[in-house]
Amino acid sequence: MKINGVAIVDTFAEAFTMRVARLVITGRTAKWAREAATKLTGFATSVIGCKCEAGIERELTAAETPDGRPGISVLFLTMDKTSLPEQLIVRVGQTVLTCPTTACFDGLPDAPDRLAVGKALRVFGDGFQASKVIGGKRYWRLPVMEGEFLVEETFGMLKGVGGGNFLILAADADAALAAAEAAVAAMTSLPGVILPFPGGVVRSGSKVGSKRYKSLVATTNDPFDPTLRAITQTELPEGVNSVLEIVLDGTDAPSIEAAMRAGISAACRPGVNSITAANFGGKLGPHHFHLRKIMSGVGA
Amino acid sequence: MSDAVTLSLGARPEHVLVADCIAADRFAGLDAKQIAALPVVHGGRPGTLGEFFKIRGERSSVVRIEGDLAQVDAIGAGMTGGELTIDGSVGRDLGLAMSGGRIDVRGNAGDNAGGALPGAARGMTGGEIIVRGNVGDEAGARMRRGMIAVTGDGGRGTGEGMIAGTVVVFGKAGPGAGRFLKRGSIVALGKIERPATFRYACTYRPPHVNLLLRYLRTDAGIPVTDRHTAGRYERYSGDLAELGKGEILQWAGE
Numbered sequence: 258m259k260i261n262g263v264a265i266v267d268t269f270a271e272a273f274t275m276r277v278a279r280l281v282i283t284g285r286t287a288k289w290a291r292e293a294a295t296k297l298t299g300f301a302t303s304v305i306g307c308k309c310e311a312g313i314e315r316e317l318t319a320a321e322t323p324d325g326r327p328g329i330s331v332l333f334l335t336m337d338k339t340s341l342p343e344q345l346i347v348r349v350g351q352t353v354l355t356c357p358t359t360a361c362f363d364g365l366p367d368a369p370d371r372l373a374v375g376k377a378l379r380v381f382g383d384g385f386q387a388s389k390v391i392g393g394k395r396y397w398r399l400p401v402m403e404g405e406f407l408v409e410e411t412f413g414m415l416k417g418v419g420g421g422n423f424l425i426l427a428a429d430a431d432a433a434l435a436a437a438e439a440a441v442a443a444m445t446s447l448p449g450v451i452l453p454f455p456g457g458v459v460r461s462g463s464k465v466g467s468k469r470y471k472s473l474v475a476t477t478n479d480p481f482d483p484t485l486r487a488i489t490q491t492e493l494p495e496g497v498n499s500v501l502e503i504v505l506d507g508t509d510a511p512s513i514e515a516a517m518r519a520g521i522s523a524a525c526r527p528g529v530n531s532i533t534a535a536n537f538g539g540k541l542g543p544h545h546f547h548l549r550k551i552m553s554g555v556g557a
Numbered sequence: 558m559s560d561a562v563t564l565s566l567g568a569r570p571e572h573v574l575v576a577d578c579i580a581a582d583r584f585a586g587l588d589a590k591q592i593a594a595l596p597v598v599h600g601g602r603p604g605t606l607g608e609f610f611k612i613r614g615e616r617s618s619v620v621r622i623e624g625d626l627a628q629v630d631a632i633g634a635g636m637t638g639g640e641l642t643i644d645g646s647v648g649r650d651l652g653l654a655m656s657g658g659r660i661d662v663r664g665n666a667g668d669n670a671g672g673a674l675p676g677a678a679r680g681m682t683g684g685e686i687i688v689r690g691n692v693g694d695e696a697g698a699r700m701r702r703g704m705i706a707v708t709g710d711g712g713r714g715t716g717e718g719m720i721a722g723t724v725v726v727f728g729k730a731g732p733g734a735g736r737f738l739k740r741g742s743i744v745a746l747g748k749i750e751r752p753a754t755f756r757y758a759c760t761y762r763p764p765h766v767n768l769l770l771r772y773l774r775t776d777a778g779i780p781v782t783d784r785h786t787a788g789r790y791e792r793y794s795g796d797l798a799e800l801g802k803g804e805i806l807q808w809a810g811e
Contacts (some may be wrong), residue, residue, distance in 0.1 A: 324768050325786065360764050387740065387802070389723065389765045390683075390702065392772045398765055407764035 277417030279364030312451030368413025432528025449512030566624025572600030581639025
């Protein structure tokens with residue numbers, strides 16, 4: 258299968274079930290909502306080192322937020338039920354509570370599993386906090402030096418999908434980067450999906466474990482490293498001199514599929530040799546995103 | 558089962574009619590005959606609801622009441638859920654000690670709306686009362702939880718002895734509003750006579766008032782203006798003769 262002359266390898270991306278929460282952060286201006294969201298989702302690229310994965314889903318207009326102010330929708334994922342509230346409490350407490358003018362709302366109100374994030378954060382109020390029930394939802398008002406921080410008592414948690422991916426194999430680093438940027442632009446703001454890595458792109462894709470260091474859980478993906486082509490069992494076709502990976506997390510598999518379709522279509526451009534994906538033989542993750550199936554009907 | 562139960566008042570009662578049997582959740586399990594047989598007290602004498610109201614529909618927690626109900630007291634007393642809409646003014650003790658659901662009055666309400674039974678420590682403990690008109694004295698007295706919104710004026714002692722919850726008065730609130738308040742909020746969009754035992758804290762834009770007023774606009778259809786939702790409010794803490802953790806939030810402009 259080829260799209261715009263770019264080969265789509267007959268393989269699949271292997272992804273995992275994760276726990277996901279959606280936070281809606283609002284501010285007096287979009288700038289302040291974004292400041293908080295950027296800090297909240299900082300250092301949250303991979304559960305391997307960050308214990309969580311997070312990213313900005315999209316910007317929200319004033320008409321889309323509970324308090325009629327500009328906002329940002331954020332997705333937040335961890336591997337298990339226990340660590341999601343732990344991470345949220347620490348991070349919201351340090352990055353949203355501290356940020357001028359912001360408020361923090363649940364973006365998954367219909368999810369039956371509830372995480373008591375605002376309920377835990379309320380004690381920052383040192384007994385001066387107060388709660389309000391509005392429209393059946395409880396909110397906590399925390400007095401702060403600026404005025405008040407408003408946070409919803411509970412946040413919904415769903416089973417999400419983490420680790421959707423595709424690799425862009427290109428003739429050179431410039432072509433790989435241009436294709437990756439095009440893919441990210443096409444996927445940005447699609448509902449239910451985040452790209453947790455810097456600018457949405459990963460240059461250091463990893464393999465499981467290490468050939469040399471027993472204690473490491475992930476090390477460089479040497480079959481896809483062009484500089485190691487001559488001394489390792491390479492997976493790179495001839496003419497490929499640079500590889501970039503796009504990693505996607507989302508609320509559900511269809512959202513990931515839709516985003517991969519948009520991203521791969523955009524990445525199929527001059528200078529790109531092929532698009533492939535990372536997997537573990539299908540033994541580790543329950544979600545398999547077959548590239549050719551996803552791209553069927555997009556164009557040969 | 559029908560979409561709604563409608564009660565239409567026949568002639569205006571000669572005396573005060575205590576109809577504390579009318580509660581939306583209570584009607585959900587009753588047929589029209591059973592609803593008609595519910596007990597009322599008219600001028601101190603026992604009677605039945607069916608003697609005063611024509612009843613249409615059955616087994617629904619969506620209830621509508623029509624007629625001149627100014628002489629009818631205790632509508633929605635002890636209500637735990639459902640929707641009760643009243644087309645007209647009602648008497649005293651509306652939503653007395655209710656704990657859930659919504660009562661929406663398209664008229665005025667008498668004294669002690671959302672209040673407590675005589676001698677009881679707590680008034681309403683949940684739910685919402687919306688009065689699209691004025692309320693009498695002591696609306697929300699000893700309220701523990703829930704919300705009362707009054708689009709007109711409040712009487713004397715609005716929110717007196719509140720333990721928690723919220724009372725919003727769009728018009729002016731009478732003297733003694735918030736007296737003996739422990740916790741809870743009185744949001745005054747008009748003039749309010751504050752007790753001397755409240756102390757000024759600051760002027761700010763309270764985020765929960767914005768949220769609450771937006772909710773009233775979108776969910777209850779009350780025409781709240783942006784200058785109120787996004788406005789500045791003076792915060793007065795009180796009642797300092799009590800716990801002092803309550804507040805009067807008085808609108809102070811855009």
